[in-house]
Amino acid sequence: MRKVAIVGIGLTKVGRHFDKGLRELFYEAAVRAIEDAGCPEIEAIIVGNMCSSSLCDQDSLGALLADYCGLCGRAAFKVEAACGSGGVALLTGYMAVASGLYDYVLVGGVEKLTEATTREVTYALAKAADADYELFYGTSFTALNALIMRYYMRKYNVTREDMALWPVKMHENAMKCPHAQFHKRITVDDVLKSPLIADPIRVLDCAPISDGAAAVVLCPLEEARRVSDAVVEVAGIACSTDYMYLAQRPDIASFTATVKAAERAYRMAKVEPRDVDVAEVHDAFSVLGFIDIEDLGFSRRGEAVKLLKEGVFDPGGKPSVNPSGGLKARGHPVGATGVYQVAEVALQLMEKAGSMQVPSPEIGLVQSIGGVGTTVTVAILRRVK
């Protein structure tokens, strides 16, 4: 198996892009990534996206974007695992290079949500759940996560105020993230007074509705060392799935798919949770940040809140968790989010993260979730000297 490296990174600002559609957003990120990689000959394009069909009437997304980016003729297709589409795009791109079938592969993610109504977006995102056994009964994606939040708070005796610390910290982190959707500090009181969406989830517990695109260029590690000083290896990668609907799971205060994917990715990279210096985790709702930290082995069960309060996961902590501000404050352009996370962790390891930079990280972790912990991809990135 060939080793795989990240050699180019491109991002758009996350937010409302009224002047850009899917293709213009993707183009912006893709061209930056390709230029950043020194303009190699891209052979394949893998696109992570969830809602292009539902909200933009667009399938054939791979070919469309390849064409618009001047890459017509190359292999191109879309991968989908709901909000975890970006994570599986990285996995697919990894396999493309590791297999030897392609040398330079563009892995991108793009999502365009803000031109649809909130009702349309809510409905489109609910397709991440089970259409026949959950969506049919009128549940929304937020409602499913509200069940999890209530259960977690009760199981570990966590207060509503404690939960609100997550978005407060994330908004603080995002102050230093140039591409973040929000540059606005919030308080625990702001969270608790924000409108109720699905009890106990309030609007400031939720990741926003976002447009955005991110892209990375992958190539064989040996090739990367030849052309670049700042090389990041994809040292471990794994994907796992869970029972689709929550009622089947033994414990909804943990995502088994995260635990399994992390175990496999750590083993592949030959590292332990304590080796991780910087991580970007999937915090679409406040409670998920705490669950992620425990599932990834950064904290014992039920202790994530305590450690967060102590500042263990602040930028420069061990590990720094979501120095970008995470889904909550960097924003959550759904199918692109996993690629943003990869790009952000790679920038940290290359020491190119600018104002977001944490001190000299060597090992990074990316966790991307699709559905309610249904499809999880975990990747371990390593700085190569």
Add this chain to the structure above:
Amino acid sequence: MRKVAIVGIGLTKVGRHFDKGLRELFYEAAVRAIEDAGCPEIEAIIVGNMCSSSLCDQDSLGALLADYCGLCGRAAFKVEAACGSGGVALLTGYMAVASGLYDYVLVGGVEKLTEATTREVTYALAKAADADYELFYGTSFTALNALIMRYYMRKYNVTREDMALWPVKMHENAMKCPHAQFHKRITVDDVLKSPLIADPIRVLDCAPISDGAAAVVLCPLEEARRVSDAVVEVAGIACSTDYMYLAQRPDIASFTATVKAAERAYRMAKVEPRDVDVAEVHDAFSVLGFIDIEDLGFSRRGEAVKLLKEGVFDPGGKPSVNPSGGLKARGHPVGATGVYQVAEVALQLMEKAGSMQVPSPEIGLVQSIGGVGTTVTVAILRRVK
């Protein structure tokens, strides 16, 4: 790069399955394929599908199907390239095994169209075209192919009667295909008298609206030789894309993406078009059958009609083209079609194709198209003795 083999095959009948949804259809094909492979430990599931989001309100399709098939926990996701989704599913599965990341991979395709109205299906399929520059102006997928048919007939001086030979031959072939949607002979006159859809395309020029699922199990070739006598190697595979909208293409009587993907796949497998014994090609409309034959190098330009009349592509011909009846008569469960084609060619090479069997084929070819020749995957399969 590890060599990759097909060791298990499962199919459902193509047609209207009022009693089955996406998960029940996929389960039927998946379990057959896994049993056929001797019940190995499946590590990853790749699902080709186009319309689950548009017509079934279902994303997270990989996880949903893994769960329902008792494969919860494994890596699973969906790939999409419109009607060519099955072809890119094979490509992705190939990379998964060739990379060494996974040993046994289930590559499946599923589509559920018949419970939606014709208007809904027409709209969903039109998303294969460019939403902003084609769909927005009211074109349908059939209308785009009608432009191609008119142009091809004029360029090569082909009559409407000649074009009708394609569906007539396909319906004849399907008489021997147990899983085909149609078991009904038709005549040239039937085609010419069938209702007009988008001039000059008539209803009997079109692949039908179908439900269905197909699955194959992939594993390393060396492993396959150890466990099975009937082994088929994926000897070559490639994917290429074309300009998204037709107005940009220099010649719409040929699909550049087919030509490029075929060149690469032939080179990888070290074979020529004349070596191919059996092929399944993507004939969603009559004209595409002729274009495919020319693009794949089975005929000179403009001569496919003449050779078809001479019976060159009949079952037992060189190559036998679409002994299954093709999309026209086997049916076209869109995202599953590419996997049906792979399964059918593999069955031929294993000499397990029953009443469809052509005499002792050694080299097979599969061509899967997404959009109007926009994303094309070509795979070369080889019988291993």
